[in-house]
Structure formats: structure tokens, C-alpha cells
Amino acid sequence: MSVNATEPWDLIVIGAGAAGLFAAMTAAERGLNVLLLEKNRRPGVKILMSGGTRCNLTNARGLRSLDCISGPIDPAISPAICQGVRAIQSAFTPDAARFLAPSLKAFDVDSTVRWFESAGLPTKIEENGKIFPLSDRAADVLSVLETATKRVGAKIAINQAVTGIAFNDSNNTFEIQTTTDLHYAKNIVLCTGGKSFPGCGTSGDGYAMAAHFGHTIIDTKPALVPIVVTADWVRDLKGITLPDVLVKVVSPDGQITDQRRESVLFAHFGLTGPAILDISRGLARLGALKGWHLQFDLVPDLKPEQLDQDFITRSRQGRVTVGRLLPESLPNRVKDQVLEVCGISNNAIAAELPKEKRKLLIATLKGLNLPIQGTLGFEKAEVTSGGVALSEVDPKTLESKLRTGLFLIGEVLDIDGRIGGYNFQAAWSMGRLVGQMV
Numbered sequence: 170m171s172v173n174a175t176e177p178w179d180l181i182v183i184g185a186g187a188a189g190l191f192a193a194m195t196a197a198e199r200g201l202n203v204l205l206l207e208k209n210r211r212p213g214v215k216i217l218m219s220g221g222t223r224c225n226l227t228n229a230r231g232l233r234s235l236d237c238i239s240g241p242i243d244p245a246i247s248p249a250i251c252q253g254v255r256a257i258q259s260a261f262t263p264d265a266a267r268f269l270a271p272s273l274k275a276f277d278v279d280s281t282v283r284w285f286e287s288a289g290l291p292t293k294i295e296e297n298g299k300i301f302p303l304s305d306r307a308a309d310v311l312s313v314l315e316t317a318t319k320r321v322g323a324k325i326a327i328n329q330a331v332t333g334i335a336f337n338d339s340n341n342t343f344e345i346q347t348t349t350d351l352h353y354a355k356n357i358v359l360c361t362g363g364k365s366f367p368g369c370g371t372s373g374d375g376y377a378m379a380a381h382f383g384h385t386i387i388d389t390k391p392a393l394v395p396i397v398v399t400a401d402w403v404r405d406l407k408g409i410t411l412p413d414v415l416v417k418v419v420s421p422d423g424q425i426t427d428q429r430r431e432s433v434l435f436a437h438f439g440l441t442g443p444a445i446l447d448i449s450r451g452l453a454r455l456g457a458l459k460g461w462h463l464q465f466d467l468v469p470d471l472k473p474e475q476l477d478q479d480f481i482t483r484s485r486q487g488r489v490t491v492g493r494l495l496p497e498s499l500p501n502r503v504k505d506q507v508l509e510v511c512g513i514s515n516n517a518i519a520a521e522l523p524k525e526k527r528k529l530l531i532a533t534l535k536g537l538n539l540p541i542q543g544t545l546g547f548e549k550a551e552v553t554s555g556g557v558a559l560s561e562v563d564p565k566t567l568e569s570k571l572r573t574g575l576f577l578i579g580e581v582l583d584i585d586g587r588i589g590g591y592n593f594q595a596a597w598s599m600g601r602l603v604g605q606m607v
């Protein structure tokens with residue numbers, strides 16, 4: 170069938186991202202004639218830029234066994250890390266985790282890795298269980314997906330930005346208008362993604378299309394996004410990574426509402442790195458951030474008493490400066506900043522430091538406060554929190570409960586997960602399930 174056929178397609182998939190490519194391929198494999206419409210001049214742009222252009226395609230915590238991985242496995246990873254799809258679910262909100270259960274059951278992490286491996290993409294496991302292509306090239310991930318989709322006969326039409334969808338009751342057909350063409354379909358899968366990184370095509374177009382059929386759109390917020398803090402000195406530390414920080418989110422009334430232990434990166438715009446990005450998901454749901462702050466435990470393995478005792482013992486061993494007694498795990502520029510925050514000179518003699526200053530120093534190492542100013546917004550968010558309400562979509566079929574023949578998958582839904590390959594796994598699994606269900 171030509172792309173502009175007036176005969177309706179069995180299925181039109183709107184959005185050739187991670188979810189859409191898998192949906193189109195799976196449906197075409199079953200013999201359906203499938204058209205995949207993409208706004209950009211090529212499919213899968215977000216796949217190409219993902220994981221620092223390496224594409225962290227899923228996470229080993231979701232595996233049942235490590236056997237399906239053909240490439241190297243980080244020595245710190247043992248089979249005990251494998252907890253099955255529950256580990257994937259735990260990276261999402263409880264509602265999203267429940268919603269994802271049938272998709273993850275239909276296409277679990279082992280099946281996903283096996284699919285990519287047998288399509289010609291060897292994989293490897295890095296620290297924290299992140300699974301990447303062995304080649305470190307996101308382009309290879311996209312290439313195997315595109316090849317497989319075309320091989321089973323699904324048509325990919327590029328430069329086709331969908332501007333509206335209507336349902337024609339007289340012939341039970343969807344009419345899909347793009348900037349240049351009108352297409353007809355018996356079924357549609359809406360997978361236009363969220364509205365983060367709008368420059369790569371995801372500007373939230375799908376929300377209006379879903380709302381047209383009566384769907385509720387849960388307020389959208391940027392998530393997995395760098396955080397801006399009011400402390401100017403953070404910018405001076407740009408380029409420094411702290412591999413192991415316990416980051417806490419503290420409310421205006423002093424409650425710890427969230428915490429994450431991972432690496433943190435100082436940047437010219439503020440803070441990023443896995444701990445910060447994960448923490449930002451919770452902030453997205455808070456709305457106004459006035460009075461909230463981040464608290465860094467810079468030495469999470471050491472108790473304050475240990476630090477104090479160690480400081481006292483070592484300060485008695487000659488005229489050592491305070492700077493030299495700070496934990497060696499911290500880069501010098503971070504040590505200097507901690508001392509500055511405490512109003513202590515780097516050259517102060519440790520043995521001469523007043524007790525209250527020593528206590529302040531230890532309290533700062535264990536709880537450096539950084540008032541939150543905001544986030545970098547949708548422009549720099551890896552995912553979108555919010556979207557089409559999950560209660561209006563059947564998780565077993567991914568079909569709309571409001572319009573027969575309309576299916577919704579991927580980030581256009583109110584689903585966003587932690588960093589580490591979880592978001593792609595959700596997209597692959599939903600794409601696979603919907604392709605079997607249409």
C-alpha cells in the first residue's frame with residue numbers, strides 16, 4: 170500500500186520513537202499493514218541522543234539471569250543483582266508500576282536483551298546495572314530497530330507531523346491529518362512522547378490529540394532534569410564529580426521527603442548527575458520550590474562521631490592544617506568550599522580549631538545545605554512527568570477506555586521512571602504488547 174492510500178491502514182503509529190518503532194514492528198510481524206508517521210526527518214532522534222549517545226537501553230536489575238548478555242559485565246555486578254521485572258517497576262511511581270505490569274510480563278528485560286542481541290546488537294553491563302550496546306553507539310540501537318521494522322514491511326513516513334486526528338463514525342475509520350497529507354486507519358497507536366527536549370520533536374503534540382477523544386492530561390512537569398541552586402559557588406566547581414553523595418530533599422518545615430545515594434556533577438548551570446536527576450522527579454510533583462533545599466551528605470559511610478574522633482586524633486599528630494584532615498575522598502576544591510561555607514581558613518591549624526567550629530565542619534560535611542532555585546525545565550529534562558491519565562487506558566491491551574481502536578503507549582502517558590535504562594524498557598515493553606494487541 171502506498172503511504173497516501175485512501176484504503177485505511179490496519180494500523181497507523183504516530184511517533185517513531187522507542188515505543189513507536191517497537192509497536193510498528195511487532196504489528197507488522199503479525200501481518201498487519203502498518204504506517205509509522207514521524208514528524209522529524211528521521212526516526213528515533215531521542216534514541217540517538219540518549220545515554221550520552223551510547224543509549225542505556227535497559228537495566229540488569231530487571232533481568233532474571235545474566236546469561237543473555239554476550240559482552241563484558243562490570244566485575245561489581247553479580248547474578249544476585251537480577252531481581253526480574255519487579256526491579257523495573259520499582260523505578261516508577263506505584264500507579265505507573267501497576268500499569269506497566271502486563272507490558273513487562275509480555276516483554277521482560279531478558280526478552281528485550283535477547284531481541285537486541287539476536288538482531289545483531291551485542292550488549293554489556295556497566296556499573297549500577299546499566300545495559301549498553303557493546304559498541305557504545307546509540308546509532309547502532311536505532312539501526313537494528315529501523316532495519317527490523319522495515320524488514321517486516323512496516324512503512325516509515327518521515328516529515329509527517331500529525332496535526333489532528335478525527336474518528337469518522339460512518340465508516341469506523343480514523344482520519345489522521347499531517348502537515349501535508351490525510352491518512353486513514355482502522356486503529357492508531359499514539360506515541361508522540363512527552364514534551365522534554367522539544368528541539369528533537371517532542372513538543373507535547375500528543376496531549377491535544379488524546380484530549381480530543383476525552384482523555385485527561387495530568388499536569389506535565391520536567392523530570393530527570395538538572396537542578397539550579399542559589400549557592401553561586403556551585404558554578405565555580407563546574408566539571409567536578411562526586412561519585413558517592415547521599416542527596417536529601419528537605420521541605421521548608423525540615424522534613425526529608427526524598428533521598429538518593431549516587432554520583433553528583435557540578436556544572437556551570439548548577440547540579441546534575443544520577444542522584445540529582447533522580448531527585449528531580451520528586452521535585453517535579455511538588456510544584457513551587459520556595460523554601461525547599463537539597464542537603465548533601467558528602468561522606469555517607471562515616472558517622473559524625475567517627476569523623477569527630479578521627480579529626481581529634483589526627484589533629485594531635487603535629488601542626489597539621491584543617492584542610493589536610495578533611496576526608497581524602499573529597500576533591501580539594503570541594504574541601505576548600507566546605508571550609509569557606511564554615512568560615513574556616515584552609516591554613517588554620519587543626520589542633521587550634523575551636524570545638525564549635527569543628528562541630529560545624531562535621532555537620533557541614535554530613536549536611537551541606539543548598540537552597541533550590543528551580544530546574545532547567547523541559548529544555549533539558551530527560552523525561553516528562555505527567556501526561557495521559559493511566560486510569561483511562563487498559564493496561565492489558567493499552568487501548569483507550571474512551572475510544573475503541575485508539576491505543577496509547579510510551580511517554581505520552583503519565584509514566585516516568587528513574588535514570589538507568591528504565592524509561593526505555595517501559596517504551597520497548599509497551600511497544601511490544603500493543604503490537605500484539607492491536
Ligand SMILES: Cc1cc2nc3c(=O)[nH]c(=O)nc-3n(C[C@H](O)[C@H](O)[C@H](O)COP(=O)(O)OP(=O)(O)OC[C@H]3O[C@@H](n4cnc5c(N)ncnc54)[C@H](O)[C@@H]3O)c2cc1C
Nearest residue numbers: 184186187188208219220225331362370579580590592593
Ligand atoms: C537527552 C536524553 C537522554 C536520555 N537517555 C536515556 C537513556 O539512556 N536510557 C533511558 O531509558 N531513557 C533515556 N531517555 C528517556 C527516553 O529517551 C524516553 O523515555 C523514550 O524515548 C520515550 O519513548 P517514546 O517512544 O515514548 O517517545 P520518544 O522516543 O520521545 O518518541 C516520540 C516520537 O514522536 C514524534 N512526534 C512527536 N510529535 C509528533 C507529531 N505531531 N507527529 C508525528 N510524530 C511526532 C517525535 O518526533 C519522536 O520521534 C533520555 C532522554 C533524553 C532527552
